[in-house]
Amino acid sequence: MAEIIENPDGTYCYVEKHCPICEAARACSNLCKKEMEMFRQVIGDGVEIARGEHILKGDNRCVYWIKPEETSV
Structure with a gap:
């Protein structure tokens, strides 16, 4: 019961609705x-991952933000 959401800015959210x-x-x-x-x-x-919501901290779900790391040209 998980979902990947692609955001307009090129980042993603990985949502665990049930841990x-x-x-x-x-x-x-x-x-x-x-x-x-x-x-x-x-x-x-090349990818940065951060947890934004966490069930064990009282949130209804766990959400991980996934963002490509900035590269310099």
Whole structure:
């Protein structure tokens, strides 16, 4: 139950509407950190990823903002 939203500025939002690891993450918050690391490894270099909303912080969903890193010419 996830969705990718392409924004007009060329960035993306990865929205997890239901967290598959939520109960386990409540007991071990490092799971969320590892999830973020996995996203970085899978997506690769040249992309900035930041979590904007987080279920464990009281939000209704987890949202990751994905933005290509600026390159100088």
